[in-house]
Amino acid sequence: MSLTLIAMAxxxxxxxxxxxxxxSPVQATYTARTEIRTKTVGAKAPNRMDMQRCQWTATIVIDRALSHGPALTRTVSSDKQFSGSEHGACTPGRQSGERNMAQHEDKIRDHLIAVAKKDRAPLLAELDAVRNLASN
Incomplete structure (x- = not known):
């Protein structure tokens, strides 16, 4: 059984x-969101100890939005991942990944700031392209 959940940290x-x-000033807001995939592995047999584990993988996705409109809103990065496992099967209400992501908040914030710094040049290039299109 495999579940895919999309959740905010x-x-x-x-x-x-x-x-x-x-x-003119342009304000870019970068937001980190978490996409969590879970998968139950192992066997559950009658009259035996439960050997199931819930494996989760959380991918951090960074979205960029500009203050002056939705034109250049896009996903900038989705390369940071965290993973883990817990005893028992994955169930919809269990939220294994969400509970465990709290311990990674500092790493997520650091990744968010690093992505924003790396996105400065591409953002300026996109703004130049839009300006050139508008002036033609």
Whole structure:
């Protein structure tokens, strides 16, 4: 059995950056969200000890939104992952990954800030492209 859940981390991490583009300020908000996949592995046989485990993998996805409109809103990164397992089968109400993500909040915030810094040049290039399109 495999379950896929999309959830926000306990305290949704956001980071806002303001850059100057062509004399006007542009505010970019980066938000980290968590996509969690769970999978039950192992056997459960009658009259024997339960050998099932719930394996979870959480992928941190960073989305960017601009203050002046949805035009350049997109997913910037989804390369950071955390994983673990717990005794027992995965069930919809169990929320194995969500509970365990709280211990990684600092790492998620650090990743969010690093992604925002790396995205500065691509963001400026996208803004230049949009400006060039608008001026034609």
């Amino acid at each position: 306990a305290a949704a991490a956001t980071h806002t950056v303001q850059i100057d583009h062509g004399g």
